[in-house]
Structure formats: C-alpha cells, structure tokens
Amino acid sequence: MIKEISNEELGKLVRLIHRQYGYDFSDYARSSLKRRFQRFMDHASMEEITELSDRLLQDVTFFEHMAQFITVNVTEMFLDPLFYKTLREQVLPRLATYPTIKIWHAGCATGEEVFSMAILLEEAGLLERSRIYATDLNTVSLRKAEKARIPLKCMKDYAQNYLLSGGVEDFSNYYTTDNEHAVIQEALRRNILFFQHNLVTDQVFNEFQLICCRNVFLYFNRLLQDRVLRLFYDSLDPLGYLALGLKESMMFSEENIRFDSISPVHKIFRRKS
Numbered sequence: 001m002i003k004e005i006s007n008e009e010l011g012k013l014v015r016l017i018h019r020q021y022g023y024d025f026s027d028y029a030r031s032s033l034k035r036r037f038q039r040f041m042d043h044a045s046m047e048e049i050t051e052l053s054d055r056l057l058q059d060v061t062f063f064e065h066m067a068q069f070i071t072v073n074v075t076e077m078f079l080d081p082l083f084y085k086t087l088r089e090q091v092l093p094r095l096a097t098y099p100t101i102k103i104w105h106a107g108c109a110t111g112e113e114v115f116s117m118a119i120l121l122e123e124a125g126l127l128e129r130s131r132i133y134a135t136d137l138n139t140v141s142l143r144k145a146e147k148a149r150i151p152l153k154c155m156k157d158y159a160q161n162y163l164l165s166g167g168v169e170d171f172s173n174y175y176t177t178d179n180e181h182a183v184i185q186e187a188l189r190r191n192i193l194f195f196q197h198n199l200v201t202d203q204v205f206n207e208f209q210l211i212c213c214r215n216v217f218l219y220f221n222r223l224l225q226d227r228v229l230r231l232f233y234d235s236l237d238p239l240g241y242l243a244l245g246l247k248e249s250m251m252f253s254e255e256n257i258r259f260d261s262i263s264p265v266h267k268i269f270r271r272k273s
C-alpha cells in the first residue's frame, strides 16, 4: 500500500514535470491530483515517490503514459442526453442565425462529445457552415480522436443516449464498423479540426459562438478556473454560449457576473454583450 503523498512531495513532483516537460499542474485541485498520482504509482507498482521522480526524469514515454493516466480522459457520446436536448432546442436555433458557426470543444479527450455535436449540427442542417475546433492537452487522446474509432461495445449505450437527446434517426447510420470498432462517418468529421491547446498556458485563438468545456473544470483549483473563464469570455462572440459539465459551476467566480445563465441545470451560459 502506497503511503499518502504529502503537499511537499506533490509540489516537488509538479515542479519537476513543469521543468522537464513544460506541463504546469500547479493549479490543479490538489486532492484529486494527489489521488491520481497515487493511483498511477499503484498501477506502475511503485511504492516510493522518488522512484516515480527518477523515472520521470529519464523516460519521456513513461511521462506520456503517466500524463494520459492523470489527466482523466473518460468520455461518452451524448453524455448527459438532456444537456444535448437543451442544445438542440435552445442553442442551435440561435446559432442558426450566424452565417458561419464556430464551436470550440476545450478538453475534448478522445472526441466522443465532438462527434455528438457534429450529429446535432447535421440534424439541424448546420454542419456544412460550422467549423469545430477540438482541443486537449493530451496528444495521445487527440491522436485517438482523429482516428474516430470507438469500441463497438459502447455503441449500444451511446445509441440510447442519442435517443434520449431527442435524436430520431437510425444512430447506426452515423458510423461504419470494422471488427471491434465503430468508425464515425467521414462526412461528419470534415469540419472538425483536432489540435493541442493547454488551457493553463495557451491563449485565445479565435472567436466562437459556442464553447463546450465539460468535465475539465472540476480538476482545476479556483484560481485556474477564474483564468480559464476569462479566456473563454475573451474567446466568445459578444452573445456566445458556454457549456460546462453538470457538476461544474461558475457560481464562486467573480467572472460569473459577465455571463447569463441560460440553463442552470444543464450548465449553459451566455456571455453578456
């Protein structure tokens, strides 16, 4: 059993990673970060934190593996179906008034939420004039997202989510299959661009009508949440929308006065002009 990582040990580890690889985890929520480092040590059969630091200093592939592990990349298609239903009913009709629709998925993991958005846009007749920018810190996840291959065993649940989100088409039309995977149709992916963007250090890169950053905030401390909310405010069109995860909130941030809440339950906000 690995003993609990102290604050001091965590600080050292975070500084080492920042120095060696340029990733800054210093404003991630401390308790969950500790937990994830501990789980990773368990997974790598390491008992001492010094073992972990030594290996990180020497082995970039090991670091990439660890980064994949600690930046929690679980995701689903049409996760929280009623959130997507609200997007269909309340947000897409407003987006339809723009000649070109620019959407940013920040922290998109392996792309499942991005493909869900593409399906919504396609069904609303908006995909052709949409540009979807899908970013994540984690390049391993992004490489997977680009391949758009999803384990076939997940598709039954995703089809159920799709129906609950108000989908009425045959979900299986949106992918082809190869052995154990569903491959999302090329036509749905043509306006999606996947690339690396680090919410801690990178800047605004465009102006968007909708930003989705779901289930990422909860890993950040208050300071970093504020910084990222400012980044999103600056990246939004004057009346652009922002979607957070269902367990996330901007209630405790001073930035909340710059947004209207459109759906408190589904965490959809709109920038005040």
Ligand SMILES: C[S@@+](CC[C@H](N)C(=O)[O-])C[C@H]1O[C@@H](n2cnc3c(N)ncnc32)[C@H](O)[C@@H]1O
Residues within 6 Å of the ligand: 071, 072, 073, 074, 075, 076, 079, 106, 107, 108, 109, 110, 113, 135, 136, 137, 138, 141, 197, 198, 199, 200, 213, 214, 215, 216, 219, 245
């Ligand atoms: C739990 S997943 C959320 C995936 C998806 N948004 C969803 O809700 O299904 C969290 C994602 O945030 C990404 N992430 C963590 N820190 C980040 C950062 N500083 N910049 C960009 N993405 C980050 C992780 O790599 C991971 O893919």
